[in-house]
Amino acid sequence: MLRINDAISLQEWELSENFTRSQGPGGQNVNKVETAVELRFEAERSPHLPAPVKTRLRRLAGRRWTQDGAVLIRAEETRSQARNREIARERLAELIREALVAPRKRIATRPTLGSKRRRLEAKTQRGEVKSMRGRIRDGEGGE
Numbered sequence: 804m805l806r807i808n809d810a811i812s813l814q815e816w817e818l819s820e821n822f823t824r825s826q827g828p829g830g831q832n833v834n835k836v837e838t839a840v841e842l843r844f845e846a847e848r849s850p851h852l853p854a855p856v857k858t859r860l861r862r863l864a865g866r867r868w869t870q871d872g873a874v875l876i877r878a879e880e881t882r883s884q885a886r887n888r889e890i891a892r893e894r895l896a897e898l899i900r901e902a903l904v905a906p907r908k909r910i911a912t913r914p915t916l917g918s919k920r921r922r923l924e925a926k927t928q929r930g931e932v933k934s935m936r937g938r939i940r941d942g943e944g945g946e
Contacts, residue, residue, distance in 0.1 A: 805892055807899050811851050818895075819843045820888065825879040832882060839879035842891040847872025852899070860902035874898070 805813040822837040846852065846860055846868075864874050876898075878891035914922075 805896060807896050808903070811899070811903070813844070813849065813851060813899075817845050817849050817851075818892075819845075820891075822884060825882075836882075836884070838882055838884045838887055839877065840884065840887040840891045842876045842878070842888075842895055844874045844876075844895055845872070846874050852902075855905065856899075856902050859905075860899060863898060863902055 804815060805818060807813065819842075821841040821843070823839045823841065824834070824837050825839040846857055846864075849857075852860070860874065861868050867875050869875060874895065876891045876894050878887040878894065880890060881887055
């Protein structure tokens with residue numbers, strides 16, 4: 804069982820682990836020991852997550868979300884299989900905790916009268932600066 808917070812815990816049947824050989828350097832050990840962990844969480848079928856949380860989780864997971872509604876997390880940082888399992892489970896828990904936080908509703912506000920005036924004054928001033936950039940004709944010299 805994987806605890807997410809006080810209210811939500813995931814059962815073992817929702818999680819499956821697949822062990823493979825890690826990539827990168829590691830000498831002979833990397834060629835013979837399957838230390839990389841691929842953790843699969845059946846998010847779409849999970850009865851423990853409400854629908855809005857699943858929607859947010861799908862957006863947060865991005866490429867890690869599969870077509871059949873599972874979240875895949877791969878961990879291969881350490882040379883220890885047990886430590887990689889812990890890392891993968893912690894990443895999943897963190898991702899779900901992020902999805903549990905509902906975004907705050909945006910409250911529509913109107914610009915103040917002062918801000919509107921300042922904006923229009925700045926536009927007028929800028930327009931005057933630009934209008935002075937024209938060609939100088941013969942009668943307009945500084946003499």
